[in-house]
Amino acid sequence: MTEATTALTNAPLPTAPGRVSITRTVLRNPLGLTALIILTLIILISVVAPFFAPHDPSEVKIDKILAPPSADYLLGGDGAGRDVFSRLIWAGQNTLLGALIAVTIALVLGSVAGLIAGYFGKAFDAAFSWASNILMALPAMIVLLALYQTLGGSVYSTMAVFGVMLSPGFFRLVRNQVIAVKNELYVDAARVSGLSDTRIISRHILRVVRSPIIIQTSVIAGIAIIIQSGLEFLGLGDPATPTWGGMLQDAFSNIYINPPGILWPGLIIAATVASLVLLGNAVRDGLQGPRAAAVRPRAVPQHPHGHTAAQGAIEALDADPGKAPLLRVKDIQVGYGNTENPITVVRGVSFDVAPGEIVGIVGESGSGKTQTAFSILGLLPRGGRVLSGSIQFRGRDITFAPESEMQKLRGRDIAYIPQEPMSNLDPSFTIGHQLVEPMQAVLKISKEEARKRALALLARVGIADPERTFRSYPHEISGGMAQRVLIAGAVSCEPKLLIADEPTTALDVTVQAEVLDLLRDLQSEMGMGIVMVTHNFGVVADLCDRVVVMQHGRVVETNDAETLFYAPAEPYTKSLLGATLDDAPPRPPLGQKFLSSSSKGQNHA
């Protein structure tokens, strides 16, 4: 039963509900509003059933046994000659009350245990998690049947026990959320601010956990209603009390005489449960924005140049590739979102890379430098595409080349070094496998040959024990080593062009220096062109021949490195260079102030 509790809530839980009012969110969502109306109607009618129902639920009319609908019995009669319509609305009370009991117990038990386990951890966490796993390992229906006699044959006490069995659904949710929140820096900050545990829980933790709990409650309520109907269908409870499940049982025993009898109780159960789930979905969608799928037209990133892919064959623009630059990026625009109104992140960027040249693309966050790099590789994230402009590689236009053509270029001609070493290695495969597999695919060489090459490469990038690293899994090596492995992978097929996206940003400064040396050496050995995306002017000064400065998706200045550093043309470049602290004066000893003119940083204040 608990499988469904995770099923419908497995979408990432909202982390920043912010100002969004839950009620307003639901009312604005048409599906949510409909669900809310249906649910309110069902509850309302169930509550006022005594005044509303045309007949007493146990009133028997012999001539109405299995009768078709009529003015007297709106939905016909059941196997005992009772009014199906009246029983249906009376039954709501009983079924909903049972579900309410189960949900309340699950909610209180699960949330409190989850809060305690998550916040205080240790023994609490171990004990509660263990209990929760046990409860989850048991099929609820069978346990409830086994305990039915023990519980005195009452549906409500059975549902109370079911509430206990459902509590892991809340427990796991709350516990995981609390642990996630507890490790957030803002909770540390609150602690340093002098807040007590209870204050921290109520101010920070409950706020974050609240909406996931609401979503989970809707799902759990649905499960409770279904399981309760199932138990009643099997004959649990007082046969005289009308319940939806009991009505289905009656319909089942007359199924060969009156097949349509199963219709109404089934529909009302389904309608109630569906409304609950849709309501939960509406809350979730409102809190996390439109469903992820809606903004992700295709999951595997297709070639970015989607809309004109038809004209995709690679055309040779320049007959002599020797004269053309290695890479020519001309006035490209990169955008995300729908075709009519895309959000552009790169707005007309042009630059060339000559064979063997290292070109730096520098800019602050949001300048579009990484998007430019990805568009060259044809690997823009989901939803991104080149809107216009052209990318030429060795004289061939690859802007709108089909995926199959791009795949032939990647690895062999154009390679990529990512920023974050650890997340760029597949945790399930050995380092060796991740080097060998692409080499076999790209160079069409044997496994043994690829293995030899991989070992040689690992030695070349400065890994002390290549054999051992080859056999290791990514989690067994350090970040610096992982970046060397990624560099080895990038140069493994001797590419002509290397796209390096902040290749040293995640590394310690001493490791950074070593990796920069490695890149310089490899470049002079292999003579490849490099596009070096970075925010660090030191890295640019160390490595680059030419520099492209970007801001807000546009190129501000393109210059050779010496000119850029010693005679920058644009004020923006000047201000960026001025913000580096290399030449900023050291802080004078305590008791003396900066002379305002000598404080370099204060120029920008």
Place this chain on the structure above:
Amino acid sequence: MHDTASAAPLLVAKDVVVEYPRKGFRAKPFQVLHGVSLDILPGETVGLVGESGSGKTTLGRAILGLVQPASGTITFDGQDITALDRKERRKLSDSIQVVFQDPYTSLNPTMTVGDILSEPLLAKPELKGSARARISELLEQVGLPSGAVDKYPREFSGGQRQRVAIARALALSPRLIVCDEPVSALDLSTQARVLDLFIEIQERTGVAYLFVSHDLSVVRHISHRVAVMFKGDIVEYGDGDQVTSHPTHPYTQKLLMSAPVADPRRQRERREERRLLLAGTGSEGQP
């Protein structure tokens, strides 16, 4: 240790050892700090530089009471604060504050800036009444418009969020702020402006900083004195300019030589110097 040390130190950490338990039964705990000593004067900035795993952040957290030292003492203003219970520790909130590295996760996304800034005041009943006025004063101090009160952190840029975090740290007029990499997540130009704000606040209020960073040039710009950490030990501690410009310890020298300068010619020289240095001392940079 320092010639202007006429005043009594505000904070003294002596032989602080921090250990983390290792997984497994009877496993020896993992020692992150092997007996670190450090002092901070009133109104002084002590920079703490090191690479990942050096223990610099752990020392900051030990001073904040977020990590319990296994041995050693931490004294604040003459009071031993090494092992205070939660209640005693809470009283220190108006003396020691914090600014964290990541302005995205150090502010609760579900709270308005006003809520965030009133948090430290909540714990002090006597300040509750004047909270509103104090918050607008704080916003002004860090250069944010007073309209920011009703906004959520996500409506601000990284630099502005860090200003909110600084305002929160200032709320109770502390005497020491532990700054854990407060500018490393920021863009270059923002970084310079936020650093200037730190200096300006210090000159105005006389607050002391323990400024933790991996970036030697940042530390150099803001610190009166600098301590260099390497694998759980302070290997060099002294005058800021001396440590960051003319280091004596091989590790500090390596650290300095490793950071590329934004000047192609000087960087070429520095690369050469580094090569010579490494050839002389071996690549580990160990003492």
Place this chain on the structure above:
Amino acid sequence: MINFLARRLFAGVVLILVITTLAYALIYSSAGNAARNILGENATADDVAAKARELGLDRPLHEQYFDWFSNAIRGDLGVSWFTSEPVSALLANRLPVTLSMVILAVLVTAVISAILGVTAAVRGGWLDRLLQVVSVIGFSLPNFWVALVLVVIFAVAVPIFPATGYVPMSESLSGWFLALILPVIALVLGGIASAAQQIRGAVIDVLDMDYVRTLRARGLSSTSVLLRHVLRNAAPPALTVLSLQFIALLGGAVVIERVFAIPGMGTLTINSSFQGDVPALMGVVVALVILVVIVNLVIDLANGWINPKARLQ
């Protein structure tokens, strides 16, 4: 790996002990009027007392439990109070019926939900939206109601399949298969939708990983990255989904067996529950817990084999 296996095995044994003990305490605590239930309303008080003595119900609970337990580990789960059949024989008759149905249902769920989930994750678009809609519907329709609808359609309207009854595999393989078609459909409909949703989520999570882009940048085709790297990394959550499905299907089988008149564990549970046949109920609980432990062990092993990190922990 041996260490890992031993620890999981130990955890499984502890689980079996805890649950059987708990179940025994709960179920037997209500067995007080069992003697009267068996003898009927007309029995004298003396007869009832004699019967209770015969069943051992007059002794302290922990003694009864100790006896039951020491017999149980030798495979003797006692005798049904109503049919006087040994409980182990009852289980041996019923378990294969339910198990064959549930295993078939798990296989169907695994294959269909994996195909749907992966396709929805990779292709997106209408298929993805359809899956969202279908999963809400699948969740909202009680499986026993779906079963009733199937009975109405296939027994009353278009009698293609046998609507009720069961044929053992040993008697006729095709008969067995035909008899299980409707019950399995009713069982899996809801589960497939939710499992497919979760597999979709798991695959999308992996597709968003940095290493997927890096592997493609090395020149691997998106198909080979999907088949080799994405599916492998999405497998552990998917396997967990299936193990939870297995438990859910075991529970669902109870009601489904009732509708289709299948003589399995579900029918045994229902009858024993209403009669208060305590030894038979205990037998059901023991069989289930052992089954659950075995399934979890298999899933753990599979996860350990797929995920190098899990092996170390």
